[in-house]
Amino acid sequence: MNLYLQAYCLICHDRLQPDTSWKAIFSAEKEILICPTCENKFEKITGEKCRICSRLFRDLDERFRFDDLCxxxxxxxxxxxxxxxxxSNHSLFxxxxxxxxxxxxxxxxxxxxxxxxxxxxxxxxxxxxxxxxxxxxxxxxxxxxxxxxxxxxxxxxxxxxxxxxxxxxxxxxxxxxxxxxxxxxxxxxxxxxxxxxxxxxxxxxxxxxxxxxxxxxxxxxxxxxxxxxxxxxxxxxx
Structure with a gap:
């Protein structure tokens, strides 16, 4: 792990803080590309969704749901x-x-x-x-x-x-x-x-x-x- 190379978030360009824990030091380093604030703004698609297009049913009025399809x-x-x-379509976010x-x-x-x-x-x-x-x-x-x-x-x-x-x-x-x-x-x-x-x-x-x-x-x-x-x-x- 490189503790000295300063990196910046690819989205907001704030400085990234290196993980200096013992776990990080003795494990294989994974490149950090964005800050936690930006990472948390990505909303992963999880939960019940349309079988074909991945539309989340929680955001859909029940009138527009037909079994497992939107x-x-x-x-x-x-x-x-x-x-x-x-x-089928599989969407991530x-x-x-x-x-x-x-x-x-x-x-x-x-x-x-x-x-x-x-x-x-x-x-x-x-x-x-x-x-x-x-x-x-x-x-x-x-x-x-x-x-x-x-x-x-x-x-x-x-x-x-x-x-x-x-x-x-x-x-x-x-x-x-x-x-x-x-x-x-x-x-x-x-x-x-x-x-x-x-x-x-x-x-x-x-x-x-x-x-x-x-x-x-x-x-x-x-x-x-x-x-x-x-x-x-x-x-x-x-």
Whole structure:
């Protein structure tokens, strides 16, 4: 353990206080990236949740819950155009105000190092899901140029894993500017890289945020039509 190297929280930039206990001195050192105050602002998704999208039922009016599904997922699954394409989404955190600000720094202000915050949780989750392929949701060439990196691919790389770039993306208006209805009814935004084998594979799509599920379902639909056996997704926030 290095007791003298001064480190700073990657989010608030306050100084990090080293752990000088005997346990810390004689155990393998784990890199500390954020302060306890910032760490406590991340709200982990725990408790009863929607079987498909990970929406917490405690935050949902009972009128919009149908057994183990939320109203939104029932609507998706009742639509024959989208039924059965996305098997499930697994999200790690709630998209609260704090997480929104962290994502703004990560995605829109180019703070790539923030991907390291989630590396361990991503790796642990993927070990449990055990997919054949990890497919990051791609950016269009224009959006990639603006941001400098693909935030979904960075999460895979920082977790020490290899992305399978099966998809490319056409450039359209930002999804954040669209309503739920507009997101659902946009034309297919993805294309498949047919140089990679897809048939019979179990795929995990990686993205930063699950909002309406439209982006993930567009990707899942295309990959299942190309022969993928099962499509799940892992996102940082819901």
């Amino acid at each position: 109203h939104d997922c029932v609507r998706w699954e009742e639509d024959l155009e989208w039924q059965g394409y996305l098997d 709630l998209y609260n105000d704090f997480f929104k600000e962290v994502m703004a720094k990560y995605k829109f202000r180019g703070d790539y190092v923030l991907a390291k915050l989630f590396a361990e949780r991503i790796a642990d989750s993927l070990r449990l899901l055990n997919p054949d392929l990890l497919v990051p949701i791609p950016l269009s060439c224009k959006r990639l140029y603006e941001r400098g990196f693909n935030q979904a691919e960075a999460l895979i790389l920082e977790a020490g894993l290899s992305p399978a770039n099966l998809l490319t993306r056409k450039h359209l208006e930002k999804q954040s500017k669209k309503s739920r209805t507009e997101r659902i009814h946009i034309p297919q935004v993805f294309q498949v890289n047919r140089q990679l084998e897809i048939k019979g594979t179990e795929i995990i799509l990686i993205d930063d945020i699950y909002t309406t599920g439209s982006t993930l379902r567009h990707a899942a639909k295309l990959l299942k039509e190309e022969g993928a056996k099962r499509i799940r997704s892992l996102t940082l926030a819901r």
